Amino acid sequence: MSLGCITPLASAMVGMRLPLHKPPPIHHNPFTKLYPSRRRVAQIPINMAFITTDEQGITRRIGNHHPNLWDDDFLQSLPKSYDAPCYGERAEKVIKEIKGMFNALPLHSSSADDLYKRLSMVDDLERLGIDRHFQTEIKAALDYVYRYWDDMNGIGCGRESPCTDLNTTALGFRILRLHRYGVSSGVLQQFKSKDGQFLYSNNQSNEKDLRSILNLFRASLIAFPKEQVLDDAKSFSTAYLKQALPNINNTNLSKEIKFNLEYGWHTNVPRLEARTYIDIYGDVKTSNSIFNSKLLELAKLDFNMIQSIQQRELQILSRWWTESGLGKLEFARHRHVEFYFWAAGGCIEPKYSTFRIGFAKMATFVTCLDDIYDTYGTLDELKVFTEAIKRWDFASLEGLPEFMKLTFKVFDEGLRDMAREAEKTQGRDTLDYARKAWEVYIDAYFQEAKWLAMGYMPSLEEYLENGKVSSGARVVTLQPILSLDVPLSSDVIKEIDYPSRFDELLCLTLRLRGDTKTFKAEADRGEVVSCITCYMKDHPGSTEEDALEYLNSLIDENLKELNWEYLKPDSVPIISKDHAYVLSKGLQLLYKERDGFSVSGIDTKNLITKTMIEPVPM
Structure with missing residues (x-):
């Protein structure tokens, strides 16, 4: 979608009107285009x-x-395999079960990781592409976390944690900001040394440290103008994760890091993230709890049901395209x-x-x-x-x-x-x-x-x-x-x-x-x-x-x-x-x-x- 600039071709070849200003002299080759040189072009x-x-x-x-690239017959033949009502009924049942597990979380937990647990649940729902079913539960979880948020120090893993934690604070900052809670990027300053460098472990195969740096990287992408600490966090975490990748034994963590480095935030659309994270999540978390296995089941059902809707809409769009006659415009994309x-x-x-x-x-x-x-x-x-x-x-x-x-x-x-x-x-x-x-x-x-x-x-x-x-x-x-x-x-x-x-x-x-x-x-x-x-x-x-x-x-x-x-x-x-x-x-x-x-x-x-x-x- 950009301009063209061909003065000789415009007047002599394309049937355009003569230029309003006299162009530079034309050499013998009539097929010329212009290239920039101040106001005129060579x-x-x-x-x-x-x-x-x-x-x-x-x-x-x-x-x-x-x-x-997309043949209409092929699009019209898409099976829409998850159109049947039984899939929707099963999804509704799983949604109710997950909501029950959410609501079973104590309002004032003494768990050492209750803040991180809530943030992680919200993060999983969003990355799996099923968060729209749990807006009330997500709001309750984030309100709970925000009550213990300190704009100077962030948070620890649990509400009674004596020390703030980089992993929980970075994850919390990112999710709270994306949900429009008033959180300051200044909370990340405490994780920098006196010389302004982020503190980190030299053990780049330590999964906990890697996940902390990954969440720091993800947080750094939700930056507003003039937030230097997030610019610094992005530079540091990007370099750290790229250097660490060859040494990571956990294949799924490696996939997660590669995906985030490649797609970041502004090129990471929800459907692509959901499809990718379903594979990663399935290999990593389903053995941890019934809750995680239920999330994965719902994510797969939901993804496929939405895909069937999209296939039906593709068929409608393809029929419109064919009937409109726009396909006759051979010069157009x-x-x-x-x-x-x-x-x-x-x-x-x-x-x-x-x-x-x-x-x-x-x-x-x-x-x-x-x-x-x-x-x-x-x-x-x-x-x-x-x-x-x-x-x-x-x-x-x-x-x-x-x-x-x-x-x-x-x-x-x-x-x-x-x-x-x-x-x-x-x-x-x-x-x-x-x-x-x-x-x-x-x-x-x-x-x-x-x-x-x-x-x-x-x-x-x-x-x-x-x-x-x-x-x-x-x-x-x-x-x-x-x-x-x-x-x-x-x-x-x-x-x-x-x-x-x-x-x-x-x-x-x-x-x-x-x-x-x-x-x-x-x-x-x-x-x-x-x-x-x-x-x-x-x-x-x-x-x-x-x-x-x-x-x-x-x-x-x-x-x-x-x-x-x-x-x-x-x-x-x-x-x-x-x-x-x-x-x-x-x-x-x-x-x-x-x-x-x-x-x-x-x-x-x-x-x-x-x-x-x-x-x-x-």
């Missing part, structure tokens, strides 16, 4: 694989994206299954089907529009197309290519459908509100198309101001959020939607993360304007490595601020923030190594197969 040969001529003889750029995975990785409540399917549709529209504006459309076409969308008038598309008419038709119908769903919850028509958001988004895309035609290289600030809109994060999130079963007043919407800082950070992290992973592939297609090239223009003599170092640091700081905006107390219903925030995590996951949408290769397919296709063995 020329390098364009890859001919990204040039095509349509049936009308218009030469266009294309992305050369690979086709859809066909990634509706990947978009569904993006939403379903964090939103698992059965009743939120509209959210998951709606998000996948909105993301599909964004991708089709992205490929039209970035590569396939000519500037003259895009001008008319933009004006037609902003008037929401299909008749205004007269004379435009069929691919634009089809995109507009399906896009407009999709927005209307989502507005009808949102009205059921919001009690009012939100179509005009959603359309205004899309109009701003389309303007941002058209601005990028004009930059392309002019051969203009914006500053990083100018690029990001436009890019946080053209990232599409707001428009793909807005209507699905409005479809949740929580009415949002206009004032409350503004705290999660534009112009809130929460919304701005979601959009910025999408733009920044996307550009850092896609700029090389997009440069091959002629789309050379990105955060990286704009930074290099602003800092003459800098390298790609310099730009990436700065931008990755900027992403880290934005994610810390996003943590704060997500967890701070305000009037926004938590469920709305939860679902918007977890969409950000899904994006971070799919852009973890590269653009997991444009190149939906084996890694992305394996994630989808693991979480949505293959059930957990019972």
Whole structure:
């Protein structure tokens, strides 16, 4: 989702209008693309694989994206094996049994590890993906722990422990903060020596010490801006765990550490964590107690039942995709299954089907529009197309290519459908509100198309101001959020939607993360304007490595601020923030190594197969 910048191709090859400013002299090779040099850009040969001529003889750029990986017949044949009522009945029975065990915990235990035990139970429920069934019990357990929390010293294993404990304090800090209890990261200062280094054991095969450092690492990821102790904790624990890994005899602890180091927090979506932790938990804890075996049984049942729901929704989405005709747009990325995975990785409540399917549709529209504006459309076409969308008038598309008419038709119908769903919850028509958001988004895309035609290289600030809109994060999130079963007043919407800082950070992290992973592939297609090239223009003599170092640091700081905006107390219903925030995590996951949408290769397919296709063995 980034810009293209091909002045000679724009005017001579793609049928675009002549540049508004005279471009630099063109060398003999007509197939050129522009590369950054202050406001203008220098020329390098364009890859001919990204040039095509349509049936009308218009030469266009294309992305050369690979086709859809998910055959509709395969999706329609998914068995939904855990649809039968007997599984739900068994799950309800196990839930009642687990609640009984929770409630049997004494209110004022004298156990030496009662605080750690409660925290560990909550942590297991959340990592296994079944915490939504036990919200009352979790609240009671955390209220109990918080009563004994000391903001200077943290807590020990039990409420009567004479000494604070790193493992319990780090685990407690993380869980309490994520549940919006007011806890300070300063509690971790006591575990540092006078020279500022964290105290630790040299015995890196000691399981207890390793688990303490692992929980310190996990705690360090839930950082707010300017929490130096958490930055220090992250650096220390990361290095310690990586060094310790070769010496760990416990295979399952090793797996747990590897998973946390690889996926951290911002790329660790709930469904992936649940599927991974079910395997780890099954090997480690089921022999410890009836409680643990019950948790594992419920986790497996719940995972498979949710998976059956997701498979049914995938079938609905795939039928919509086929019937919409969007598959005829051969130049566009066909990634509706990947978009569904993006939403379903964090939103698992059965009743939120509209959210998951709606998000996948909105993301599909964004991708089709992205490929039209970035590569396939000519500037003259895009001008008319933009004006037609902003008037929401299909008749205004007269004379435009069929691919634009089809995109507009399906896009407009999709927005209307989502507005009808949102009205059921919001009690009012939100179509005009959603359309205004899309109009701003389309303007941002058209601005990028004009930059392309002019051969203009914006500053990083100018690029990001436009890019946080053209990232599409707001428009793909807005209507699905409005479809949740929580009415949002206009004032409350503004705290999660534009112009809130929460919304701005979601959009910025999408733009920044996307550009850092896609700029090389997009440069091959002629789309050379990105955060990286704009930074290099602003800092003459800098390298790609310099730009990436700065931008990755900027992403880290934005994610810390996003943590704060997500967890701070305000009037926004938590469920709305939860679902918007977890969409950000899904994006971070799919852009973890590269653009997991444009190149939906084996890694992305394996994630989808693991979480949505293959059930957990019972």
